Structure formats: structure tokens, C-alpha cells
Amino acid sequence: VLANEGxxxxxxxxxxxxxxxxxxxxxxETVGKSTDMPQVMQTAAAxxxxxxxxxxxxxxxxxxxxxxxxxxxxxxxxxxxNETAQVESDDAPAAxxxxxxxxxxxxxxxxxxxxxxxxxVGSGASVNDATGxxxxxxxxxxxxxxxxxxxxxxxxxxxxxxxxxxxxxxTVDDAQWTRIAFMVDVPIWKFGIGLDVExxxxxxxxxxxxxxxxxEDSWVETLTRKIRYIRFAHEHDxxxxxxxxxxxxxxxxxxxxxxxxxxxxxxxxxxxxxxxYLNDISPIGFxxxxxxxxxxxxxxxxxxxxxxxRAAIKPLKMTGMPLLGNLDVGALYAIDRxxxxxxxxxxxxxxxxxxxxxxxxxxxxxxLYSKYGNEPYFDDLRQDAIAEKDYDTIIEHEPTKYxxxxxxxxxxxxxxxxxIITTDFLGFDLYGQYGINxxxxxxxxxxxxxxxxxxxxxVALRVGPIAASLEYRHTEENFDPGYFGPYYYENRLxxxxxxxxxxxxxxxxxxxxxxxxxxxxxxxxxxxNILVIxxxxxxxxxxxxxxxxxxxxxxxxxxxxxxxxxxISKIPRxxxxxxxxxxxxxxxxxxxxxxxxxxxxxxxxxxxxGYRVGFEIMQGAGLVWDSRYTFEFDQDxxxxxxxxxxxxxxxxxx
Numbered sequence: 001v002l003a004n005e006g007x008x009x010x011x012x013x014x015x016x017x018x019x020x021x022x023x024x025x026x027x028x029e030t031v032g033k034s035t036d037m038p039q040v041m042q043t044a045a046a047x048x049x050x051x052x053x054x055x056x057x058x059x060x061x062x063x064x065x066x067x068x069x070x071x072x073x074x075x076x077x078x079x080x081x082n083e084t085a086q087v088e089s090d091d092a093p094a095a096x097x098x099x100x101x102x103x104x105x106x107x108x109x110x111x112x113x114x115x116x117x118x119x120x121v122g123s124g125a126s127v128n129d130a131t132g133x134x135x136x137x138x139x140x141x142x143x144x145x146x147x148x149x150x151x152x153x154x155x156x157x158x159x160x161x162x163x164x165x166x167x168x169x170x171t172v173d174d175a176q177w178t179r180i181a182f183m184v185d186v187p188i189w190k191f192g193i194g195l196d197v198e199x200x201x202x203x204x205x206x207x208x209x210x211x212x213x214x215x216e217d218s219w220v221e222t223l224t225r226k227i228r229y230i231r232f233a234h235e236h237d238x239x240x241x242x243x244x245x246x247x248x249x250x251x252x253x254x255x256x257x258x259x260x261x262x263x264x265x266x267x268x269x270x271x272x273x274x275x276x277y278l279n280d281i282s283p284i285g286f287x288x289x290x291x292x293x294x295x296x297x298x299x300x301x302x303x304x305x306x307x308x309x310r311a312a313i314k315p316l317k318m319t320g321m322p323l324l325g326n327l328d329v330g331a332l333y334a335i336d337r338x339x340x341x342x343x344x345x346x347x348x349x350x351x352x353x354x355x356x357x358x359x360x361x362x363x364x365x366x367x368l369y370s371k372y373g374n375e376p377y378f379d380d381l382r383q384d385a386i387a388e389k390d391y392d393t394i395i396e397h398e399p400t401k402y403x404x405x406x407x408x409x410x411x412x413x414x415x416x417x418x419x420i421i422t423t424d425f426l427g428f429d430l431y432g433q434y435g436i437n438x439x440x441x442x443x444x445x446x447x448x449x450x451x452x453x454x455x456x457x458x459v460a461l462r463v464g465p466i467a468a469s470l471e472y473r474h475t476e477e478n479f480d481p482g483y484f485g486p487y488y489y490e491n492r493l494x495x496x497x498x499x500x501x502x503x504x505x506x507x508x509x510x511x512x513x514x515x516x517x518x519x520x521x522x523x524x525x526x527x528x529n530i531l532v533i534x535x536x537x538x539x540x541x542x543x544x545x546x547x548x549x550x551x552x553x554x555x556x557x558x559x560x561x562x563x564x565x566x567x568i569s570k571i572p573r574x575x576x577x578x579x580x581x582x583x584x585x586x587x588x589x590x591x592x593x594x595x596x597x598x599x600x601x602x603x604x605x606x607x608x609x610g611y612r613v614g615f616e617i618m619q620g621a622g623l624v625w626d627s628r629y630t631f632e633f634d635q636d637x638x639x640x641x642x643x644x645x646x647x648x649x650x651x652x653x654x
Contacts, residue, residue, distance in 0.1 A: 161186045168649035172210065172268050175203045179267060183228070190237075194228035194244070198267065221296065224272045238281050246273040248486075249291050251310045252415040253469070255433040255455045256334050258482035260308075262293045264489045272296060285314030285328065293489070297341050303406050304341030308334035308484065312415075328417045333438075334484050335410035339506040340444070342493050343403045402504050407445040409508045410438040411483060425464055431471075432456030437479060439508070449508050451479030455520065465526035473520050473540060475554075478511040481520065481538065514552035516540035529566040535559035550597075555586035576614030576624070583607040592637025603631040603639040624649040 162185045170179045178201040186193045200208045211225045229244035245266065251257040262271040271294040278288040292298075293306035312330025319325055413435040421428040436452040439445075458471030473481055488507070496505045518541055524534035537557040544551040562578040563571075571577075585606040589598045598604050610628035617623055626647045634640045 163654040164651055165654075166649060166651040169647050170200075170268055172200065172202075177202050177208070181267070190233045192229070192231040194230075195226055196228040196267070196270075197226055224296075225270045227272070235275075235277060236279060237277075238279050240275065240277040240279070242273075242275040244272060245270075246275060246291065246293070249275065251289055251291070251308055251332055251334075252330060252413065253417070253431055253433050253455065253458060253460075253471070255415075255453065255481055256332055256411050256413045256435045257291070257308050257484045259486045260291065260293070260484050260488060261486050262489065264487065280314070283318050285312075285317045287312040287328075287330070297337075302338065302341050302344055304336070304338035304344075306334075306336045306484070306488070308332065323418065323420065326419045326422075330415050332413040332415065332435075333410065334413075335408065335438075336484075336492065337408045338406050339409060339492055339508060340402055340405040340407055340504070342489075343405065343504065346403065405444040407442045407506060407508070408440050409449065409506070410440065411435050412438045427460070427462035429460040431458045431460065433458070435479065435481075445508075449478045449511065451475065451477035451511070451513075453479040453481055455481065466523075467525070468521070468523045470519065470521045473516075473518055473538070475514075475516045475540065477515070478508075478513050480507075480511045483507070512552060512554060514542045514554075516542045516552060516554055518554075526564060529564040531567065532562040532564050533560070553586075553588055555588070556584040557586070558582040573616050574613065575616050575622070576612060579609070579611040581607075581609040591639065592633065593639075603641065605630070605632050605639075607631055620653045622651050624651075 164183045165181065166183070167178065167180045169176050171177075179198055180201070181196055181198040183197075184193075184195045186195075198211055200210045202208045211222060213219070213222055224244075227244050229242060231240075231242045231244075233240045245263050247261045247263055249257065249260040262273040273294060274290075274292045276288075276290045278286065280287055288309070288311050290309045291307065295305075296302075297304035297306070310330050310332040312328055314326065314328050316324045316327055413433060415431065415433040417429055417431040419427070419429050433455045434452070435454075437449055439448040439450070441448060453473065453475035455471045455473050458469065460469040461467070475481065491507045491510075493504050493506055494510075496503065518539045520536070520538040522534075522536045524532070526532050535558060538554065540554040542552040558581065560578060560580045563576075568575060568577065583601075583604070583606060585598075585604065586600055587597050589602075589604040589606055590596075591598055591602065591604070608628060608630040610626070612627075613625045615623045615625075624647075626649065629641055631639045631641055
């Protein structure tokens, strides 16, 4: 579903059906692409204006005063069919006054129709993207923006079910497949239900059974793949619950859980996450926020699961004290029960009829048996061959052993927030947060990863369309700010080259051991609805030790630029345009070709960028071009650009 805000209100494309379609897209956007928050906020605000018709009641009263003779009583009735107000009086108005009434009513109809056209058009948001990726979308919103977006989204929920179809390429097990999906969004009171029924066509052009296996081990996953989300209310309501896709989940101010999501590999991998919130529900402002990334990982054989919970109160709320009455203090705990849980899904099937089936460079004993028909070595010669790695008696992939590993990691945190200014136009908060590693001892990790960090003092500012936050950060030992971030499921367990062997390494084991100090900032602003820009930056540096070649450093940034409604409306048939860039390990990545560390924008494997452009083919039909680029080192140690993902997504909305 593609939407565009700011078109000519008199455009013939702006039919009531199209307007309703875009209203419904707002609800879908909160699930499929909730990281696109500035766009969602603008859309929600616009739809909210359209649904409440601000100013209509004033105009109606004004029209009644103008068309009703002075001193005459009148009775006003609301007629739902034509949405006009008729004024009846004991004494019928004169003929001239009757004509003036009719003229005023016609003007009122045109005005309301024009307002509806303007207010129900979106802001360039794309819904039901088959790739499911929101990398590069706006991820720079502050707590104030989140609160505003939650309130606006509730007001802008769809009033009737919407249906859409999409088709596009997806990556399944490192192969390019085609996904055909039929999606339904159903609003029922405060509930929202999103269904996603899909078919996959493999690289040979045949329909695959993926997502339709109903055997004993797969039926639960088959059913859950059909549910995109089930939601009650919105994040900032007193009671909120959601099951399915999670995006942009931040607890407190993000020192521990920062914009976490479980849709990183959607739709190839659909995870059944859960959120449950209680917000400010008692005289002391009790708040409980819980999150689970994938309920399936809590199965006993996996011994895994990513979860987090935050409990907070406003201890001085009942006193009614200015400023201090709004003080919010909380505690947070986040855990990954087993970082090796993804290994349970690895396909480690060995190839047939090869001299080295497990790829370890040693001739397999089974191959020698098949070739010579009997044991080619005597016992003493066999032992010599094993010692010289010329004879392999253990024929299995090296990573197989990691499928039984268990290694958990957790962080405990505390935070406090004091709102100073809380108006619609201006907001200003002071806050502080603290986190400490709580690494449990496991059979595969007997050495705990110690460390702690603070983000204090911190300030959050919102001035109209501008939102920003800035905080001082200090870390000790092995502490990584924003550990449970938007790419956690990608960094959780990765293969790295260690002494020539590719082995899986957990994110916990990749944390830099150093004492660092510096700043973290976040900024997003809307330039007159022409350009929406957002981004984050962190720069932490430590003291150089005697045996270090350079001082320890933790520098990372990300940025997104999106065309606003005013600019998009001037480009024919284009209803979405955005670009993004992301990089970590800045000035810490060694470039073999140059014999030096990278600079701020030097291409490295820790950098990617991309863009998305949406086109409107016809009413209800759209196309999205999505390109993402990453880098890798070639054999000469030179950064080489490769196209990670180029997709064309088509969609139809009914």
C-alpha cells in the first residue's frame, strides 16, 4: 500500500475509496513499518484532523447565526446521511433567506469534502513491503515523539477492513524466491488484527510448501506465520497488548533496549513476539512494560528466548508537587537466555560422495573405505595419519557442536526521568540511566562478562517538528550501550574468521573491553514538510594504554532522509523516496590494502546504505524499488562493494 500526502485536494485521484485506503494504511504501518515514525506521525495527525473535522462545529454554529433571524428560537439536528445541519424555526424564513441558507449549506459541504481529501492522504509511507526490512527508515524518534505517535495512531485507526495483495522477491536460505501474499487488516473496536497468507515460489519456479507444513514439528509455526499481529489498544494507552511482529521497542531511554525489533528477516523468518504494557495505572503512576522477541525460543529443547521488562512508579505523584510530582523512576531487566539458540536451525547436512564431506581439509575415513574396500591403514599408521591430519574419523561440520551450546547474557538497569516542560509545542525532560551486566554462569561460558555503564545526565528536547536528545555516556569494562538494538538478531551469533577457521561468535564475546567516555545524541526534524531527516551518533573514547597502538574507541552513526509531502506532491507518480546510511566500528576497522584504520565514511563490512522509491501505477496499485548495498574485503584486502538486496515490490489494495 502506497500513500502520498499533500496532493492537490481537487485532484480526481483523491476519491473517497482512495482516502479510506490510506486511512487503513496507517494502521498497517504501525506493525509492518513502525520504524518509519515521523511519516506515521504525520499521517496519523492528518487522518485525525479528517475524522474529527476541527472547526466544523464552529462553522455550523456560525452559519446558523447568519441564517436564523435574530430573536427567533431554533432547533438544530445532525443528519448523518448528508452530514449537513438544517435549521428549523417556528416562523419560516423569507424566500431570500432560504436561498442564502441553501447557498451556505452547499459551501459547507464543499469545505468539508475538501478538508476530508486533504486530511486523509498519507505521508509517503509504504505498507506491506514484502521484504519486511525497515533498515534505513526513521529510527531517530525520541520518547516525546513516540508518545505523540501512539496517541495519534489510535485516533487514526481504520474504520473498516482492508485487503491487499503483493508480490516480490525475497531471500530464503540464501536463494532468491518469489513471495505472493494476501494481507488483511481488520479493526474491531480497540482491537487490530493483521493476517498474512502467503505462497512461495522457489528458484526453480515451483511453488514450495514453506509455511504450509502441518506435521508434528511444524504446525505451530505454520499457523503463526499467518498472523502478522494481534493488537489491543496502542503503546501509550493504560493497557496495551500485542502479539506477532514487533518494531521499534525501546524501554526507558535506550541504554539497554533500544529500538528492538523481531522483523529483521521478515518474511523469510516470522517470529511470534509479544508486548504487554500497563501505563500509569495507579495513584503512584505504576507502569509495567514487557517484551518477548520470539515465544517459540522458550521451548525446553532450545533453552532460549529474548525478553525484557521494566517497572516504574511516580513516587511523588500523589503529593501534587510541581515538577517533582511527575518524577518517574524505574528498573529494567533484559536477557537472552541462550545466544546459541539460532544454531538449532542451522542446516548442517553433509554432501554425499566427497572425499571431505565436512569441509575440514582432511580425507574422510569413509571415503577411503569406499575407495579401497577395506581399512587401508594398520593401527600404528592410522594413528600417525590422524596426528598429521591426513585421516578423518570425526566426519561432521565443525559448527554441529554449537547446536547444543547454552550461553545466556543479561543486563540490569535503573533510570529516572523528570519532565520539566510538557506542552503540545514544547517538551523538555531531564533523565539518567544506568546498566550493569548480569552474565549468568553457563556450562559453555564459565567466565562472566563484567561491565557497567551510565547515560547521565541526559536531556530530551522537543520544539514543534524538531526532536532531539543528548546524553553523556561512560562505560566500564565490557559494557555495550544499546545492546538489545534493532539489529540484535543479526549480531547475536555471527561467524567470524578465527585462525583461518570460520566459527560462530556471540555478541557478548564481541564487546570491546575498555573504559570509555563520550556523548550520544539523537535528532529528527521536518523541514516544512519538504524533507524529513533523522539520525543518531555515538562517540566514546578511552585512554591509550602502554601496550596499545591507539586509544580504544566506540564510534557509530546512522542517518535517514525522506522526501516530505510538499516535495513528493510535486513529483508525478512518485509517492515515496528515502535514503539511509549506517556504520559502526568507525576508525576501528583495519583496511589491509591501505595498512591503516578506516576513516568516518570509508567503506567497510560494518557499513551499508540504500534507498527506496515508491511509484503509483494507478489507483490502488503501486511499486517499490528497494536497493541496499554492503561491502566486503576481497582477497587483496580492498573494500569491494556488493549488492546485498535489490527488490521490486508490487502491491494492490482493495
